[in-house]
Amino acid sequence: MQNEIIFSGFGGQGALFAGQLCSYAAMDNGLEVTWIPSYGPEMRGGTANCTVIISNEEIGSPLVRNPSAVVAMNLPSLDKYEPLVKPGGLLIVNSSMVNRAPTRTDIRVAMVPANELAEKIGDKRMTNMVLVGALLANLPILTQEMMEKALQEHLPARHHRFLPLNYQALREGAAYIAAPVA
Amino acid sequence: MARQLMKGNEAVAEAAVRAGLHAYFGYPITPQTELLEYLSRRMPELGRAFVQAESEVAAINMVYGAACTGSRVMTSSSSPGFSLMMEGVSYMAATEIPVVMINVMRGGPGLGNISPSQADYNQSVHGGGHGDYRQIVLTPGSVQESVDLTVLAFDLAEKYRINTVILSDGSIGQMMEPCELPEMQPLRGVSTEPWAITATMGQREHRMLSSIYLKVSDEEKTNIRILNRWRQIEANEVRFKEYYLDDADFAIIGFGSAGRVALTAVRQARAEGIKVGLLRPITVAPFPVQQVAELSKRVQGILVTEMNGGQMLDDVLRIVKGNCPVEFFARLGGVVPFPDEILSEIHRIAKGPLSVDVDPRSAWLDRMAAIVN
Structure with missing residues (x-):
């Protein structure tokens, strides 16, 4: 069983860390995982994305043309990756940062107002965690408990005061369940 | 640990x-x-x-x-x-x-x-x-x-x-x-x-290391x-890794990243019932000469895949010596192939016909015209 997830957003939205956190949780639970960022001549304020592949066997290609899931944190990411999601796959959209709905009908879509939810719980930097919560509620390969454990294990100690907020952000996002493909 | x-x-x-x-x-x-x-x-x-x-x-x-x-x-x-x-x-x-x-x-x-x-x-x-x-x-x-x-x-x-x-x-x-x-x-x-x-700490003779051998007979030695x-x-010291080669009709040879991408394609092809395997050299010098030679005597064709213009391909051709047809696929200049590109190549090769008389690099370049233009 293999899942490929692309996390994409503006630099600073936490797309790369969201992918890393899932990678840590996968590793800690005995799975194989590959995290690879786009590393072109990146520009401040530009886009950032990473591909995470989680599998129970040796992982081949670190990149896929058609991922099983995409987390689109802004409009350019939605425009770029909506057409690429595997049919039957999952698209998580940060609806706070887009002005259109996805048009595909052969994939599952969850529209998550992640910026608003993050601000509601008190810290807009939790946007990425809200979206990870939504991702894993719809692609149940890692549990809330695994993610909380991964945060405890791998977040530097100086950030541990943010742990409860991160847990809450994951749970807020998990409330957004995509409708099945019609 | x-x-x-x-x-x-x-x-x-x-x-x-x-x-x-x-x-x-x-x-x-x-x-x-x-x-x-x-x-x-x-x-x-x-x-x-x-x-x-x-x-x-x-x-x-x-x-x-x-x-x-x-x-x-x-x-x-x-x-x-x-x-x-x-x-x-x-x-x-x-x-x-x-x-x-x-x-x-x-x-x-x-x-x-x-x-x-x-x-x-x-x-x-x-x-x-x-x-x-x-x-x-x-x-x-x-x-x-x-x-x-x-x-x-x-x-x-x-x-x-x-x-x-x-x-x-x-x-x-x-x-x-x-x-x-x-x-x-x-x-x-x-x-x-x-x-x-x-x-030397005064305990032994001085030693000298050099790359200069002015006396030509010393240089020859x-x-x-x-x-x-x-x-x-x-x-x-030859090292390599084999995947699904035991019963393979076709073999892919690729090292490093190209080998990884090929592994995904091989698994997809296997799921479709195509008997293809992968040889991933780990030492490219020394090259797994014997393994490639043996492979070339028992498969119907070999696909070499690299992220260059066929540099290892030349080594493989020298070893295969026409025992079986050799095909080539590459993306290069910083482009990394997706697995589906290799899978298409597997489909093409499995369908045939293959010939030992085709220049694999030249044939690949002809096919690339459609991809890059």
């Missing part, structure tokens, strides 16, 4: 430290820089030597000098940086000293770009520097393999007093994967090797010694 999630470049750096790296000399270049950056922190922390040289030319000559002491030394760079080092690489080979070099390849030729590539195969495997020399070339396909091969590189370099190259690429350097790191080896004291340039040593390496 628990697995750690590490970036390829940093994992190589830590593996080298644990293998007893005494001194590192380098110059930054993307996509390799994290390796140097990591060591700039880690080496001084352990009281070891880290030098960011003023250029690659300086760095390789520092490596040359330090390696003459018999200590574990290393440099790392990426393609254009390695071209600058070639004079020193040849001198070190001629001096017969153990050196480890990491090449995190990027798109070329020229300044090229910073994306992954495998286009320095010929430079590493078939020379690069002047003169008749050989060097061991190891090609990792993952972060874990990068770690394991780094440790092995130091052992092989010392066992045979030879340049040893880890030929990686930007993809493996930049990706994060779980890896198990080796135990920390204690740093060795002054080398006890009988050739090492260490202080040196060349023959180097080539004979290479025969031992060919006999003892």
Whole structure:
């Protein structure tokens, strides 16, 4: 069983860390995982994305043309990756940062107002965690408990005061369940 | 030991430290820089030597000098940086000293770009520097393999007093994967090797290491010694990994990143019932000659896939000697193929017809016209 997830957003939205956190949780639970960022001549304020592949066997290609899931944190990411999601796959959209709905009908879509939810719980930097919560509620390969454990294990100690907020952000996002493909 | 999630470049750096790296000399270049950056922190922390040289030319000559002491030394760079080092690489080979070099390849030729590539195969495997020399070339396909091969590189370099190259690429350097790191080896004291340039302490004769043999008969003997040593390496140190080859009708041969991409395609083809397997060379020098020769006698066709214009392809053709048709597929210049591209090639090959009379590079270039235009 293999899942490929692309996390994409503006630099600073936490797309790369969201992918890393899932990678840590996968590793800690005995799975194989590959995290690879786009590393072109990146520009401040530009886009950032990473591909995470989680599998129970040796992982081949670190990149896929058609991922099983995409987390689109802004409009350019939605425009770029909506057409690429595997049919039957999952698209998580940060609806706070887009002005259109996805048009595909052969994939599952969850529209998550992640910026608003993050601000509601008190810290807009939790946007990425809200979206990870939504991702894993719809692609149940890692549990809330695994993610909380991964945060405890791998977040530097100086950030541990943010742990409860991160847990809450994951749970807020998990409330957004995509409708099945019609 | 628990697995750690590490970036390829940093994992190589830590593996080298644990293998007893005494001194590192380098110059930054993307996509390799994290390796140097990591060591700039880690080496001084352990009281070891880290030098960011003023250029690659300086760095390789520092490596040359330090390696003459018999200590574990290393440099790392990426393609254009390695071209600058070639004079020193040849001198070190001629001096017969153990050196480890990491090449995190990027798109070329020229300044090229910073994306992954495998286009320095010929430079590493078939020379690069002047003169008749050989060097061991190891090609990792993952972060874990990068770690394991780094440790092995130091052992092989010392066992045979030879340049040893880890030929990686930007993809493996930049990706994060779980890896198990080796135990920390204690740093060795002054080398006890009988050739090492260490202080005589008034206890023994002076030693000299050099790459100069003005008497041509001495130079010829040196060349023959180097080539004979290479025969031992060919006999003892070939490494490779096989996937699904037992009952395969068709075989793919690819190293490093190209081999990984091919693995995904092979699994997809297997799921469709196509009997295809993969041979992933881990040492490309020495090359798995016997394995490729045997394969060519029992499969209906071989597909070579690389991220260059067919540099390893020429080696495979020389070994296969027309035993079976050989086909070729590559993306290059920093483009990494997607698995579906290799899968399409598997479909094409499985459907046939194949011929030993087709020039695989030429046929590939004809097919590429539709892809790149």
